[in-house]
Amino acid sequence: MRRVGITQLAQSSGVESKENLMDLTYWVNKEVLDKVGLQRDELDCIIIASSDIFHSGLSCANAFDWDGAGAFMLEATRAEDSMFSFIYGCMRIMSGHFDTVLVTSIVKGSENAENDALTSFFADPFYLRPLGMNETTAAALQMRAYMQRYKITEEQCAKVVVKNLGNAVFNPHAHIKKKVSVEDVLNSKVICDPLKALECAPKSDGVVSIILASEDKAKELCDKPIWVKGFGSAMDHFNLGDRDLLNGQLPIAASHAYKMAGIRQPRKRIDMAEICEPYAFQELLWCEKLGFCDEGEGGKLIDSGETQMDGAFPINPSGGVLAMNPYVSRGMYRIVECALQIRGKAGEHQVDKKVKTALAHGTHGFAGQCHSVVILER
Amino acid sequence: MGRAVAIIGTGQTKHGRRNDVSYPELVREAVIAALEDAGITFKDIEGVVHGTMPSMMEGISDTHLYFADAMGAVGKPVLKTETCGSTGQSIAHCGFYWVASGTADIILVVGSEKMFEGDGQATMTTVADPWFTKQFSAGAPMVFTMQSMEWIYRFKIPEDKARDAAAIISVSNHENALKNPYAHLRQKVTIEEVKNAMIITYPVRLMDVCPASDGACAIIYASEDKAKKICKKPAWIKGLSFRGEEFFYGESNKSIWPSATEAAKEAYSQAGIHDPLKELDVAEIYNPFTYQEMIFYECFGFCPRGQAPDYVVKGTFLMDGQLPCDPSGGVLCTNPIGATGLIRLAEAVLQVTGKAGEHQVDGAKLALSHAMGGIDQFNGITIVGSEL
Numbered sequence A: 001m002r003r004v005g006i007t008q009l010a011q012s013s014g015v016e017s018k019e020n021l022m023d024l025t026y027w028v029n030k031e032v033l034d035k036v037g038l039q040r041d042e043l044d045c046i047i048i049a050s051s052d053i054f055h056s057g058l059s060c061a062n063a064f065d066w067d068g069a070g071a072f073m074l075e076a077t078r079a080e081d082s083m084f085s086f087i088y089g090c091m092r093i094m095s096g097h098f099d100t101v102l103v104t105s106i107v108k109g110s111e112n113a114e115n116d117a118l119t120s121f122f123a124d125p126f127y128l129r130p131l132g133m134n135e136t137t138a139a140a141l142q143m144r145a146y147m148q149r150y151k152i153t154e155e156q157c158a159k160v161v162v163k164n165l166g167n168a169v170f171n172p173h174a175h176i177k178k179k180v181s182v183e184d185v186l187n188s189k190v191i192c193d194p195l196k197a198l199e200c201a202p203k204s205d206g207v208v209s210i211i212l213a214s215e216d217k218a219k220e221l222c223d224k225p226i227w228v229k230g231f232g233s234a235m236d237h238f239n240l241g242d243r244d245l246l247n248g249q250l251p252i253a254a255s256h257a258y259k260m261a262g263i264r265q266p267r268k269r270i271d272m273a274e275i276c277e278p279y280a281f282q283e284l285l286w287c288e289k290l291g292f293c294d295e296g297e298g299g300k301l302i303d304s305g306e307t308q309m310d311g312a313f314p315i316n317p318s319g320g321v322l323a324m325n326p327y328v329s330r331g332m333y334r335i336v337e338c339a340l341q342i343r344g345k346a347g348e349h350q351v352d353k354k355v356k357t358a359l360a361h362g363t364h365g366f367a368g369q370c371h372s373v374v375i376l377e378r
Numbered sequence B: 001m002g003r004a005v006a007i008i009g010t011g012q013t014k015h016g017r018r019n020d021v022s023y024p025e026l027v028r029e030a031v032i033a034a035l036e037d038a039g040i041t042f043k044d045i046e047g048v049v050h051g052t053m054p055s056m057m058e059g060i061s062d063t064h065l066y067f068a069d070a071m072g073a074v075g076k077p078v079l080k081t082e083t084c085g086s087t088g089q090s091i092a093h094c095g096f097y098w099v100a101s102g103t104a105d106i107i108l109v110v111g112s113e114k115m116f117e118g119d120g121q122a123t124m125t126t127v128a129d130p131w132f133t134k135q136f137s138a139g140a141p142m143v144f145t146m147q148s149m150e151w152i153y154r155f156k157i158p159e160d161k162a163r164d165a166a167a168i169i170s171v172s173n174h175e176n177a178l179k180n181p182y183a184h185l186r187q188k189v190t191i192e193e194v195k196n197a198m199i200i201t202y203p204v205r206l207m208d209v210c211p212a213s214d215g216a217c218a219i220i221y222a223s224e225d226k227a228k229k230i231c232k233k234p235a236w237i238k239g240l241s242f243r244g245e246e247f248f249y250g251e252s253n254k255s256i257w258p259s260a261t262e263a264a265k266e267a268y269s270q271a272g273i274h275d276p277l278k279e280l281d282v283a284e285i286y287n288p289f290t291y292q293e294m295i296f297y298e299c300f301g302f303c304p305r306g307q308a309p310d311y312v313v314k315g316t317f318l319m320d321g322q323l324p325c326d327p328s329g330g331v332l333c334t335n336p337i338g339a340t341g342l343i344r345l346a347e348a349v350l351q352v353t354g355k356a357g358e359h360q361v362d363g364a365k366l367a368l369s370h371a372m373g374g375i376d377q378f379n380g381i382t383i384v385g386s387e388l
Helices: A021-036 A061-069 A082-094 A115-122 A135-150 A154-168 A182-187 A215-221 A250-261 A280-289 A298-304 A327-343 B023-038 B087-100 B120-125 B139-154 B159-177 B191-195 B224-230 B258-271 B290-299 B308-314 B337-352
Strands: A004-011 A045-049 A076-079 A100-108 A190-192 A205-214 A226-235 A272-274 A357-364 A370-377 B005-012 B047-051 B078-080 B106-114 B199-201 B214-223 B235-244 B282-284 B366-373 B378-385
Touching: A004 A021, A004 A082, A004 A215, A004 A327, A021 A061, A021 A100, A021 A205, A045 A061, A045 A082, A045 A327, A061 A076, A061 A100, A076 A082, A076 B087, A076 B235, A082 A100, A082 A205, A082 A226, A082 A327, A082 A370, A082 B078, A082 B087, A100 A327, A115 A135, A135 A154, A135 A190, A135 A280, A135 A298, A154 A182, A154 A280, A154 A298, A205 A215, A205 A327, A226 A250, A226 A327, A226 B078, A250 A280, A250 A357, A250 A370, A272 A327, A280 A298, A280 A357, A327 A357, A327 A370, B005 B023, B005 B087, B005 B224, B005 B337, B023 B106, B023 B214, B047 B087, B087 B106, B087 B214, B087 B235, B087 B337, B087 B366, B087 B378, B106 B337, B120 B139, B139 B159, B139 B199, B139 B290, B159 B191, B159 B290, B159 B308, B214 B224, B214 B337, B235 B258, B235 B337, B258 B290, B258 B366, B258 B378, B282 B337, B290 B308, B290 B366, B337 B366, B337 B378
Parallel strands: A045 A076, A045 A100, A272 A357, B047 B078, B047 B106, B282 B366
Antiparallel strands: A004 A205, A004 A226, A100 A205, A226 A370, A357 A370, B005 B214, B005 B235, B106 B214, B235 B378, B366 B378
16 A cells, blocks of 8 residues: 655634635645645646535535636545545555645634534434434533543533643634633533533634645655555444434544554554544543543543643644634644644643654544544654 | 557446436336346446435435445445436446446446436535525526626627527437437427527526436446456547536636546547547537537537637537537436436447448547536546447
């Protein structure tokens, strides 16, 4: 199999941009091209991730995305999720048909409706949607089950918010940055019991771009490519009632990625991780499912302090999705942060330890119906 | 370059108004048909690619989540790619690269649409941007008619001549559809009926336009080793390409349609095709509008620019012509949009594997399949052959 390397990357800030969607897309993609010193028509392929009508007010979003992404008359396509487009970009290079692929993900959350209104359209219109099902209500069911089965406390979940929003203070691209206490989180408005306002991710802008390249090309385009060692994804049942919300498909997605990367003991081999946690407790649950701690031990993991930015096993030094949630792009923001940490270029939110191997995780759908995992290495 | 990839199975639903099934059931019907055709089971599938038109079409977004069970995708990796009308070709390309990458040997690709449960034309106006273009949008016919008129005037084609040729295309597609058990519109029409049908957007009349259909299509890709083991007669991918133009309709010359022209050129170069009219045995062109089909003939190099009507009148593209186009009856008779581009590929596969039944083109060995999408903006092509 051909190796795939990350050469350069660029990301927009999560706060509302003054640029329109096409210009915002253009500036980020121009930045990443300038960094590698390529013109857009020197690329072999472009893969765009964006959402259709619900996240940008346009259907067939690729039609509008095309110009800003620089895809005019190039081999190009579009995926519905940024982790999908990243994985697809890797596949295109591995196939031997392409040497350089620009992967970009485009969302301007400030210009459209609330996440819950949009995610309610994941639900089928006959059974689930009339019940008021959306990403938040599904997550609340999952959180309650998690607390009951494993005695995870509300305080432990709140600590994730304290950690991640605190980390975000040092990340110039993050959307929400503030020092909050466990009490602040517990006293914030109940959105959907047991979820409190500060435990739910915001809605953010976010355009992010990565230029992937085959091994030789990557070495030519940059000094130290970051290698894509493994990836995997997995899908769960659609109906929430058909699933054990605490035993989803993340272990399957992770096992594909670990196998590809030759990782047997994830906790030992991986130095830090960026986890997609639109709801605070999910960081703890996903950590268990990724094999970072034992089943039901997610609460103890946050209590131990190891997942702090200066801890032995930092999780979400960027501030995570709680600090910035450009829906479709949020998975690729995890990859970008891992790449920055590996390069030692994360600036003020650079973790204390040396990072050789990092894991990025993305999820969409109710209560983690679909998970993707990407492993990067120096 | 890279691993050889084959298609070892295809499946289609019966297309049309399918009130007898739910949307997931419709998807399931195509998936089961493809598995049966390939002689494999869900256990053999390593990953699934899905795509449709945009969410508003049926009021559900991210349909790969909704169809997880119907597609047998639970516990498996899934990719979702979507590029409007050209989705069918984009998901086909995604399945190809997945297998070519070496990360899987057998991949299922599924496209679907249940258009009687939504408002297709209303959805399509939302492809236009909300500030400048949407005010002028009137669904698909407006855009494709403008393109047709641009072409007629650019090449000084007498309107009557274009009208006559378009009528021949309508009649022949409807005739072909009568032989295709999956087709939606299965009725005989005459030249007179086409020419006197209700005007939709001048000069396009009702029988120059495709229907809206419920339908799904699935195909199964396999690596060279697996294909040779499992399948007696696989169809091999010979070339594939996708190109797109500017978002704003007025910025490109649609009469010579660069994206269609360049996509074809790239796919031909991969497949080693120099004279498509002679070397291709059959083409499944994405032809929701009769006039537009002629523009494709020219972009794909089947005839010189501005001369498609002459070739149509000569019968070049009829079932018994030099290069039969859309022996399935094409999009003109069946259009479940998210599936439509994939149906073109499935039909091309049926042709080169000799499984097309009553609408088989005798001895077909090399076939082109195509889809178009966006605001007249995207073109994707896949060429399949019976030989590796």
